[in-house]
Amino acid sequence: MADAEHHVLLWGPPGSGKSAVGPLLASALGRPFIETNAAIEAEAKRSIAELFAADGELAFRRRERALIEALLDSSPPKVIALGGGALVAPDLRDAALSRALVVRLDAPLATLVARLESDRVVRPLLKGDLEESLGRLLIDRATAYQAFHLAVDAAADSAEIAARVAARIASGYATIHTPATSYAAWLAPGQAAKALSFVIAGLRPSSVHVVVDAHVHELFGGELLDAMDTRVSSLHRVGPGESAKGFGELERLLGELLDAGIDRSSVIVAVGGGATSDLAGLAAGLVARGVRWVAAPTTLLGMVDAAIGGKTAVNLGGIKNPVGVFHHPSAVVIDPRLTATEPDRSYRSAISEIIKTAIIGDADLFEALATSPQALVDRDPAAMDDAVLRCMTVKARVVTQDPDEKGVRVLLNLGHTVGHALEAESAGSLLHGEAIAMGLEAALELGVLVGVTPPNLRDRAVAALRNAGLPPLSPLSPRAFERLAFDKKRRGSRVQLVVARAPGCAEVLPIDVEELRAKLRKLGSPTTLP
Missing domain, CATH: 3.40.50.1970 (Rossmann fold)
Structure with missing residues (x-):
């Protein structure tokens, strides 16, 4: 996603430099900066240590949670420095990873201890020997601190860290968040x-x-x-x-x-x-x-x-x-x-996957490819960067929704059921993207045949494939027909065929393998463009 869509949450252990990096990063990105501990102190008119002493940690965490939840719902996008224990609660951590860019700062224990010894801030969870208490805290929070979109070595200078994180955000990114990882x-x-x-x-x-x-x-x-x-x-x-x-x-x-x-x-x-x-x-x-x-x-x-x-x-x-x-x-x-x-052949073959991605999840990208495809074909840097970032975003969104391909992620296989059969049967003479181009054309034709895909969408998509120099659909050999049964998304005798309904919108059509073979035979010759 583009940087404008996400808050940036800085978090990590005490002493990792969140408060120092935060204002510099916010300035580089042109965003407001909020430090949650400072905001809580200002609202309560008491220090964090005083809040812990008077009300206990649980009461403090409730205040902290309410503030973070409100910030996640707020606009415009901000740079937010979190307390070291802010995202320890799994449900709040999940919300942050789903709705923001989480950047974890970390450094070796000795570096963290040296910084904490010099800042003289009273930290209620670090009592007694600082190195020992911080070491225990890091062990207790080890699982939580492994949840992030970007990990940063915070041993470097704060200005350098802020500049590097800002550069990564400004170039563009897409976040993936699953139950297993982010x-x-x-x-x-x-x-x-x-x-x-x-x-x-x-x-x-x-x-x-x-x-x-x-x-x-x-x-x-x-x-x-x-x-x-x-x-x-x-x-x-x-x-x-x-x-x-x-x-x-x-x-x-x-x-x-x-x-x-x-x-x-x-x-x-x-x-x-x-x-x-x-x-x-x-x-x-x-x-x-x-x-x-x-x-x-x-x-x-x-x-x-x-x-x-x-x-x-x-x-x-x-x-x-x-x-x-x-x-x-x-x-x-x-x-x-x-x-x-x-090589040009390899590069052009990948455009079939870009067209596929546009059909299933980005109507604006499809419109650009259907009306002005030559810039991407000619490797124009701006056209490449835009197409790649858009595909990254669609893929990341779908994977986040269905990391294990048990549902909506099957949509990414538009054109792959027939395409993989053709690729395997070609014994290497077809590149993957070329086979997917042919499989995509077959899926579009099948979609029209069953009344789901508008003929105009088929015609515009096939024209975009041709403009990229990709091969037309050719009749399937008997062996290719047999390979349809090997599709990995098959459930029993039924193949999960993906068909296009509109630019940016596709759906799954479960179909028996034999019925699919029969419909493919009905297609006859490849699409003839006007």
Whole structure:
């Protein structure tokens, strides 16, 4: 979402610098600043210590909760510095993560202690030996402090922290919040190295292990990694594209990561296209029973689809992605300038996923693609940034609503039921986006056939696909018809076919596999445009 839509909540342990960073960040963003502890003191005309002494912690937390709930409902968007225990209550933490951008500041215990010793503020929960009491507090709140969209290493200078957070917010982002985790996808045009260094540092990993597409590494990956202010513990090159997504490559990668000393506090960084993030994310979900990972997609397809949402998988038996886990990244850094070396065919093929995303969730983007598609086709930076950010936002919204693909997330598979069958049957001759373009055309035709999709929507969408140079739907082979039954969203004999109702609106049509095959045979020749 754009920065204008969210309050920014700064929180973290005592001494992490929320009160110092907050005013600087608010000034950089041109927003009001509120510090909840100061606001509570002003309203009560008593200090926090006095409130704790007179009324107890529970009464204070009720005051604090009421203020935070009111602020979340307020406008305009603000920068809000929270007390260190403000979001310990799970329901309030969930509300904050659902409705604001939560930025956690943190630093080593010694740094926090040094700051608290120098500020001379009476803190009612820190009694006796400061290091010991703060250490216990951090243990008690460990789970709560793991909930954030952006983690920031607060050991740096406050002005530097504020400037870096402001830069990330101003470039654009999309937040993902699920029962299991929260994170953000950050648009960082021309700033991949800086953004990656920043988000990795905030995670404070014990070690960093980079998994990179071998072709990407040869083209520019080495330069990207050299530009990062991050100590890389190990580098793992994997095969390019779908060739990497097999059990052999997965086993090799897992062995290398274990040999490199990876542990539960490590972070894996995936640099490459969707296949690389699929493989690296799956490895992250499996090794040491799960470690954190960061996605840095280098293809347009990876940026608008594959890197966001936590789906990880490998291929098996000619079937695409049948074996995998949901394992969300801790951050996604998206720099559309990294597509500069992407082959034209690959780049254009990803436009099918952009058109698909527009149809299911962004009517304005669909209108832009249907009326003026050439700027995106020609890689105009402004057009790319806008399309990518809009796709990030749609994908993040859908994933937040349905992280485990048990409901509305199925809409993201518009065009995939037929597209995956065609892709598998092509044995590599079709790129993923090309197969999805054909599958999308089939879904639009089927939607018209069953009376859901307006013919004009079909015609405009197919015209946009053609303008991107994407292939038309061709008759399905007998083997492709058979592969329809392998669809992962199948429930018994029924496929969850996604059809378009209007720009920005799609729905699921459960249909028996045999009925789907019969309707596809009725389509005849591909759509002929006027």
